[in-house]
Amino acid sequence: MTTVKQRANAHLPPKVMSTSGRLTIGFVGYGRVGKSTLLQALLNNKIDLSKRKTHPTSELHVVSAHIYKCSFPNTPCYRSRVNGNVVPALCGFPGHELNSMVLSRDVSFVDCPGEVQFASTMLGALCLVDVIFILSTATGVFTQSPSFELLAAANILGKKVVVIQSMIDSTNETRGMQCIEPLIIPISAWNRTNINEVCKVISDISVEEYxxxxxxxxxxxxxxxxxxxxxxxxxxxxxxxxxxxxxxxxxxxxxxxxxxxxxxxxxxxxxxxxxxxxxxxxxxxxxxxxxxxxxxxxxxxxxxxxxxxxxxxxxxxxVGSLPDVFSALEIKVSLLPFMFNPYTEELEVTSKILENEKLLMTIGMLSTSATVRKVMDNAVIDFAIH
Ligand SMILES: Nc1nc2c(ncn2[C@@H]2O[C@H](COP(=O)(O)OP(=O)(O)OP(=O)(O)O)[C@@H](O)[C@H]2O)c(=O)[nH]1
Ligand SMILES: [Mg+2]
Ligand SMILES: [Zn+2]
Missing domain, CATH: 2.40.30.10 (Translation factors)
Known part of the structure; x- marks a missing residue:
């Protein structure tokens, strides 16, 4: 940690454990699909199965880690460690016990809340990250869940997506046991199944030049x-x-x-x-x-x-380089045909946007309420922002 001109009383609040690396990955998905538990598994923290009930996440949690790879050629051995923890020295895998582990990726994770009342926080976080990991439980049907909306949002933003099918230990079905291209990784954070695969994917992801x-x-x-x-x-x-x-x-x-x-x-x-x-x-x-x-x-x-x-x-x-501030916007929208209603847990046909309708608008990470002033042709909508 480099501090330029450190001041007294300059403590970080606990929700930011550390800051770092250029690749930033966001964990998104509906509530209770195992996002925070996967993060714990990736940070190599012990998952206490005697306390299976976790607290829902309510705000963004940012933490950074290093991914290490075995120096033995063409081996699938990876380790991840939260920054500041002891670096793994040797692989230890039979046959390459004496091969060293080398740093292959410096990464920051953003764990998002999944409960519906924090939806704007999760949507906002999509703008903060390079790659979006969408989690959906192995027992749920991906296309009938809010993951479908998240996938659409990620596409609109042009972000890379990795789909994680979580909690495969809780289903007997084998359909999700193999990793599928394009990336769908079945995991169990509890049993550490395929955590190595997740590390490999993180290690291999290419990101655009900054x-x-x-x-x-x-x-x-x-x-x-x-x-x-x-x-x-x-x-x-x-x-x-x-x-x-x-x-x-x-x-x-x-x-x-x-x-x-x-x-x-x-x-x-x-x-x-x-x-x-x-x-x-x-x-x-x-x-x-x-x-x-x-x-x-x-x-x-x-x-x-x-x-x-x-x-x-x-x-x-x-100073002087930022865009102007607006209080009214004209926006071209394309509505998703269906939306997941978290209260009925059903997919519902999206209703048309109406004049004078009050909407929650999330632009980047900023969320604000807005009133529709006029709906024009070609789905162009005039909003007044509050
Ligand atoms: N069987 C099984 N349960 C898991 C696994 N991972 C997490 N869980 C359980 O699923 C519940 C929710 O896990 P969390 O990691 O808190 O889920 P989350 O997606 O972060 O939840 P929110 O923060 O509310 O969005 C907890 O009771 C976990 O113990 C897994 O691999 N297998
Ligand atoms: Mg969570
Ligand atoms: Zn190895």
Whole structure:
């Protein structure tokens, strides 16, 4: 962990265990399909089967790991370790006991909540990651589950997808026991079945070149403020993914839409916030694009502190380089023919969008309510954003 100008009282909140690597993988899927348990298996954490009941995940959980591969040629031996844990030295597999394990991938995982009330958090996270792992239980039918919607969303975003059929220990059917191309991996996190295969896939995934030379552009997924006991300053910490560019020393960042207040006519007004970084945390030196990072800045609390609440979905970047803020949008939509209704657990025909209808809109990681002002031809819809 490299810290540029570390300040006192600069602790990370517990939900961010560490930050790192360029490849970021999101675990998505309906509630209770085993996303968090697979993450535990991949981090090589012991899964306590005496406490089979887990808590539903309610917010994004970001953690990074290293995948190691056996140095013996053409062998399927992989290990994964949470960053900071002891590195596996030797393979130990019969025949290659003395072969060393070499680092093959530096990866960050984003574990998403699956319960329906957190749907916008999960959808937002699709923008944060390079590759989407969609989990669906071996007993469920993939095409009749919300996984179908997630697959459609991943396609729209042009993201790579790996489908994981979880909990194969709980079914006698053998249909899911073999890995299928394109990637469908049957697993049991409890029994560690095919966890090696998952590591292999993570290790082999190719990702597009990152753009390190453009102005800095960062997508924020979490933020908090705290008071520095020594100086009395208010410290703003933002957690995000550096989508492009490379940080410089004494980086100045603009955050948009910024602090929202009401103007004299009661209309929302957005005031971009400009911060000068006091510290920056990332693994492996100065962060380059693709890294998940946290940055800290002393802010004038009287000016912006009480206006800054949840910055999830805000964007941040070099001052003057960010796009404009809009309060009305014209959007071309293509509706999915069917939607999974989590309350009836049935696939239902999607209803048409109506004028004056209030909708939850998720753009990037930002979710907001919006009213349909006008539905035009070619499925073009005019929304007013609140
Ligand atoms: N039989 C079996 N059960 C599993 C396996 N993996 C997870 N489970 C159980 O399934 C339940 C849900 O697991 P979680 O990992 O919390 O599921 P999740 O998808 O993270 O759930 P949310 O965070 O609510 O979306 C728990 O009771 C787990 O013990 C598995 O491989 N086999
Ligand atoms: Mg979970
Ligand atoms: Zn080996």
């Amino acid at each position: 753009d390190d030379h453009s102005p800095v552009g960062m997508l924020i997924y979490s933020n908090c403020t705290e008071v520095d006991q020594e100086s009395g300053d208010t410290i703003l910490t933002i957690y995000g993914r550096l989508l492009k560019g490379t940080f410089k020393q004494n980086q100045r960042l603009e955050i948009r839409p910024g602090a929202v207040s009401l103007d004299e006519d009661g209309r929302p007004k957005c005031n971009p916030i400009i911060i000068e970084l006091t510290s920056l945390e990332s693994e492996g030196g100065m962060p380059t694009s693709g890294s998940l990072i946290s940055v800290k800045a002393a802010i004038n609390y009287d000016l912006v502190g009480n206006l800054v609440t949840d910055m999830t979905g805000y964007i941040s970047g070099d």
